[in-house]
Amino acid sequence: MSTRSQLRFVQRVDQDAEPTDHDRPAQVYRHSDGYPESVLRDLAQLKKLLDATRAERGPGYTAASFVFLDKLSTVDLYLDGDPDRTIDAAQPADLLDPSNMEHLDQPMFLLGHGVENPADGIHGDEEYLYVVELPTRNPFEEPSEWTVKVSGHSTFPRWDGPTDEAFERASWQFHGPLEQAIEELVAEPA
Template sequence: MSTRSQLRFIQRSEPADEQSDTDRIAQIYRHSDGYPDSVLRDLVQLKELLDETRTERGPAYAAAQFLFLDTLSTMTLYVDEARDRSIHADQPSDLLDPDNMEHLDQPMFLLGHGVENPADGIHGDEEYLYVVELPTRNPFEEPSEWTVKVSGHSAFPRWDGPTDEAFERASWQFHGPLEHALEEMVAEPA
């Protein structure tokens, strides 16, 4: 069963108070593995990559890079697994050949995400909401901390209206630095 979620990447306008019309927002839907253990690990991996490469450029870029990395991680399910496929790890462009998809019924790497318009509403079957607050800064400055909010399990209203109300009315089980979220919410592997 899928654990669906919405991730909202946001860069607050100054001063950092309640959401304003000048905040920059990018929102994505994640169909599977939306529970905090998975999402927080993926966000830490993304932040480390963006910090190391100095490629953090705001919410839209962070959301796109999150989707890209998440898609890349699921594509291994379709590469070099079966003899009837002609998709090979050394030729990732094979994934673009529709003939190589005939045996797949709706591959998750093509359907596992969506770019959301916050004005359109959420699907209604999400189990978690996340807000990733990026600092307002010059991208060439030293990397700085990301703040995250993690909703309680299904602790927000469900409807087809604008998503702002869901994010405003959500009960947050965590709000603080990404590193602290990982420490407090993610179980250590056994």
């Protein structure tokens, strides 16, 4: 069973500042593993990578990196080991050769995510909404914290139309620093 979710990446702006085109959210649909334990761990891994490489560049880039890392994590399901799968891990270009995909029925690394237009609405079967608030900063400054909002399970309206209202009306079970969200919402592995 899939746990669908929407993640909205936004730039945290000064309360007194006028909105600009750069303030637009970047929104991602995630088809599976959208429950808080999975999403928050993935966000923490992404932040750690972006901090180490100084590659954080705002909502659009961060959303793209989130999708890329999520897709990359499923590619290993199709590499080596299985005689029915012909993709060689030493030859990543094999992923670009359609003849290597003929035996695969809708591989997960090609599906499972969508870049959403916030004006178009949400699918309606999402179980969680997330807002990832990125700091406004120069990428060459020291990394700073991300804040996140995590909705309660299905505690937002479902309809076709702009998603802003769903995000505005959602009941949030958490709003604060990413590290604190992990402490409060992610169970420790046994």
